[in-house]
Structures are given as C-alpha cells and as structure tokens.
Amino acid sequence: MIGIIDYGAGNIGNVERAFRYLNEETSIIDNGDNISSQLSLLVLPGVGSFAAGMAGLKERDLVKPIKEFIESGRPFLGICLGLQLLFARSKESGLVSGLEFFDEECLKFDSKKIKRVPQIGWNKVETVVESKVFNELPDQYFYFVHSYYVPVIPDLTVAKADYGGQEFTAILNRKNIWGIQPHPEKSGRTGLKFLENLIGVIK
Numbered sequence: 001m002i003g004i005i006d007y008g009a010g011n012i013g014n015v016e017r018a019f020r021y022l023n024e025e026t027s028i029i030d031n032g033d034n035i036s037s038q039l040s041l042l043v044l045p046g047v048g049s050f051a052a053g054m055a056g057l058k059e060r061d062l063v064k065p066i067k068e069f070i071e072s073g074r075p076f077l078g079i080c081l082g083l084q085l086l087f088a089r090s091k092e093s094g095l096v097s098g099l100e101f102f103d104e105e106c107l108k109f110d111s112k113k114i115k116r117v118p119q120i121g122w123n124k125v126e127t128v129v130e131s132k133v134f135n136e137l138p139d140q141y142f143y144f145v146h147s148y149y150v151p152v153i154p155d156l157t158v159a160k161a162d163y164g165g166q167e168f169t170a171i172l173n174r175k176n177i178w179g180i181q182p183h184p185e186k187s188g189r190t191g192l193k194f195l196e197n198l199i200g201v202i203k
C-alpha cells in the first residue's frame with residue numbers, strides 16, 4: 001500500500017492515478033494516525049509555497065509521524081515542494097523550518113539572469129549517480145513547475161538539470177529518502193517508468 005499525504009494543497013489526484021496505473025494500491029493520508037509502517041512507500045506531493053506546505057502538515061499533525069516514518073527507515077518520496085520540504089529552510093519562506101532531514105537551504109532562480117521564473121515545462125534530467133530508477137526510461141525529459149531549487153549536493157544528488165545556466169538537483173536519494181523536483185505524475189511515460197522503477201528499487 002502506498003500512502004499519499006494530503007496536506008490540503010498537493011497534486012493528489014494525478015499522483016494517485018499514476019500509482020494506480022502501475023497497479024499499486026494507494027491510501028490518501030490526511031492525518032498522522034494513518035501513517036503506519038505497513039506502508040510500502042510514503043509520498044509527499046507538494047504544490048504551493050514552502051510555508052503553506054509546512055503549515056498544512058502542522059495543521060494535520062503530520063510532521064512528527066512523517067519524521068518518525070522516515071527515521072524508521074521506511075521508503076519516502078517527496079515530489080516538487082515535497083522534495084524541498086525535506087530541507088531545513090527555503091528562501092521562499094524565511095525562517096519557516098522544513099522537515100530538516102538535510103541542512104541546506106532551497107534557493108530561488110535568479111530572475112535577473114534567467115528570463116522566465118518559474119521554470120514551467122519540460123527539461124532534460126542528467127544522471128549523476130547510476131541507479132536502477134533510471135533503467136529503461138523512454139527519455140530523460142521530465143515536467144517542471146518551480147521557482148526554487150536545491151543546489152547539486154554531493155552524496156545526495158543522483159540526477160541534475162540545468163535551467164537558464166543554473167544547475168540544480170532534479171532527483172535526490174539518501175538511504176530510504178527519495179526526492180524528485182519535477183512532477184513524475186505529469187511527465188508522461190518517462191515519469192511513470194521512473195515511479196515503476198522506484199517501486200522496484202524500494203521493494
């Protein structure tokens with residue numbers, strides 16, 4: 001069973017449809033009581049601001065159960081804002097702390113150097129560390145919608161992308177924690193294949 005966290009603003013429906021297309025059972029989780037170690041994967045699909053995301057998790061008492069699930073070593077996937085919320089903080093939301101699994105800060109694309117911020121559209125993802133999650137992808141193109149990014153971080157970034165000359169982390173992994181900045185649920189066959197590969201890797 002794959003748990004999909006609903007903190008009131010994530011892209012739940014498309015994420016649920018993507019996993020169901022892969023014949024995976026899903027459960028929508030909007031309170032901490034439903035986060036159990038029986039889940040094969042816990043997914044945090046994020047849409048909106050860093051502060052609103054954390055507020056949504058706090059309002060539903062989801063922060064502690066999510067942290068306990070991840071600290072217990074169970075597989076976790078953060079999507080877009082869900083990847084960013086794994087970090088200590090973001091330039092988007094001042095002093096608001098994230099889930100703090102990683103110390104770095106999410107930064108904003110420099111609109112003085114890059115004409116169009118947010119990045120909205122397809123972009124090529126470049127593998128940094130070989131992983132089975134990249135096996136037999138139809139191509140390397142994923143769909144992005146974001147203004148903030150996580151820099152490339154050694155021993156954490158497994159795939160990167162470049163937007164307007166700014167390199168950033170597209171996919172991260174450390175032990176049981178996975179994050180993907182683009183939206184695999186909006187990235188067609190490539191996104192579905194990534195999710196299918198990830199399900200195989202975490203089993």
Ligand SMILES: NC(=O)CC[C@H](N)C(=O)O
Pocket residue numbers: 046047048049050080081092118145146147148149
């Ligand atoms: N699509 C989103 O949820 C964007 C996440 C974050 N607010 C960013 O701009 O990077």
